[in-house]
Amino acid sequence: MTQPRCPRHPGLVPGSTVRLAQSQEAPTTRKRLSGPRNKSGVTVFVGFAVLAVSPVSAQTTAPARYANTQLADPAREAEAKSLMEQVRCLTCEGQSVADSDADMAGDMRALIRERIEGGESAGQVRQWLIDRYGDQITYDPPMSALSAPLWLAPLALLAIGILVARRSFRRRRP
Amino acid sequence: MKRQLILWVPFAVFVGVAILVASALFAPADRTVKSKLIGQPLPEFALDPMIEGKPGLATQAFATGRPRLLNIFASWCVPCIAEAPHLMALKEAGATIDAIAIRDEPDAVAAFLVRHGDPYRAIGDDAERRVQLNLGSAGVPETFVIDGQGRIVMQHIGDIRAEDVPEILAALEAAE
Numbered sequence: 429m430t431q432p433r434c435p436r437h438p439g440l441v442p443g444s445t446v447r448l449a450q451s452q453e454a455p456t457t458r459k460r461l462s463g464p465r466n467k468s469g470v471t472v473f474v475g476f477a478v479l480a481v482s483p484v485s486a487q488t489t490a491p492a493r494y495a496n497t498q499l500a501d502p503a504r505e506a507e508a509k510s511l512m513e514q515v516r517c518l519t520c521e522g523q524s525v526a527d528s529d530a531d532m533a534g535d536m537r538a539l540i541r542e543r544i545e546g547g548e549s550a551g552q553v554r555q556w557l558i559d560r561y562g563d564q565i566t567y568d569p570p571m572s573a574l575s576a577p578l579w580l581a582p583l584a585l586l587a588i589g590i591l592v593a594r595r596s597f598r599r600r601r602p
Numbered sequence: 603m604k605r606q607l608i609l610w611v612p613f614a615v616f617v618g619v620a621i622l623v624a625s626a627l628f629a630p631a632d633r634t635v636k637s638k639l640i641g642q643p644l645p646e647f648a649l650d651p652m653i654e655g656k657p658g659l660a661t662q663a664f665a666t667g668r669p670r671l672l673n674i675f676a677s678w679c680v681p682c683i684a685e686a687p688h689l690m691a692l693k694e695a696g697a698t699i700d701a702i703a704i705r706d707e708p709d710a711v712a713a714f715l716v717r718h719g720d721p722y723r724a725i726g727d728d729a730e731r732r733v734q735l736n737l738g739s740a741g742v743p744e745t746f747v748i749d750g751q752g753r754i755v756m757q758h759i760g761d762i763r764a765e766d767v768p769e770i771l772a773a774l775e776a777a778e
Contacts, residue, residue: 531705
C-alpha cells in the first residue's frame, strides 16, 4: 500500500467519501491507472480513494481515548466542545484543538474531555491551561494589562468624540 | 497660539500609532509558546519506564540537591536527531539528563538511542502527552533546566544547537 499523500484531510480528497466501498479492489483498480481508460477520470478518483483510506501511519501510538470520542453525557460533551473551540492548537497555528487533526490537538481534546468528565468546569480547565501556557492558549483571552487597551480604547475614543461634538455644537449657537 | 498647538495633537497621535504599528509589523514575530511554570516547582508526575534497563521518571527524582536537565523528545521527531550530538556533549560536560518520550514505543526509542547516542539517565513514557501538557511544553524537542529543589529555572524550546550548549551549561551552574 502506498503511503497516504494527504493524511490530514482525507475528506478533501476527491471521491474519497463517495467511493470508499470500491477501495477493496485496490490492486485491480490501481493497475488500470496507467491504462488507456483514464480519460473519464473515474479510475483516477478511485486511486485517490485508495490513498485516502490507507491508515495514517505518521504517529506510532494510538490516539488517546477521548481524542476522537465524545463524552457519554451530552451536556458535559457540549461544555467540553465549547472549550475545545477556543483553545489554540499549539503545533498548528490558527486552528483550535477542535479543528485540528494534529496528534497534539487530539491529546489536548482528550485532556479537556477527561477533566470535564472528572467533574471540573470548562472554566477550571481553561484556567489550568492558561496557568501552563499563558493567555495565548485561548482565542478568548482574559482581560489583562495587555488586552485592556483593546477593550477600553473604543470607549475612550467614543467619549472623546462625544466631548468634541458637544463642544462644537455648543459653539455654533450664539 | 495655544489653539494652533492643539490642532497638531491629532497628527501627533496618528504618527505615534503609525510608529507603533510599523515597529510591531517589522519586528520578527516570536511565535514560541513558553511555559508559564518557569520559576515554579515541577508538577507532580510519575511515568513508567520507556525502555528496558532504564528507570522511569517521577518528580521525586529532581529534588536531589543537584540541578539536572529534563529533555522532552521522541524517536519520530526529526529535530531530536539534530539535537542528539549536543545532548551527548552536555552529558560529557557533566550534566545529568532525564527524558520524557512523547507518544513513542519501546522498540523505536531503543533503536533511536542506538543510532543517535544515549545521553539519558532515565526515560519516562508519556504516551498521551499528559506530563508534557502539565509542564506547559508546546512540542518536541524541548529541554528544561531543573534546579536542586526541583524548580524549573529555564526552558529551551526547539532543538539544542552547538551554540546553545554553553548557555545551558551556564544555567545548570547558576542553578547549583
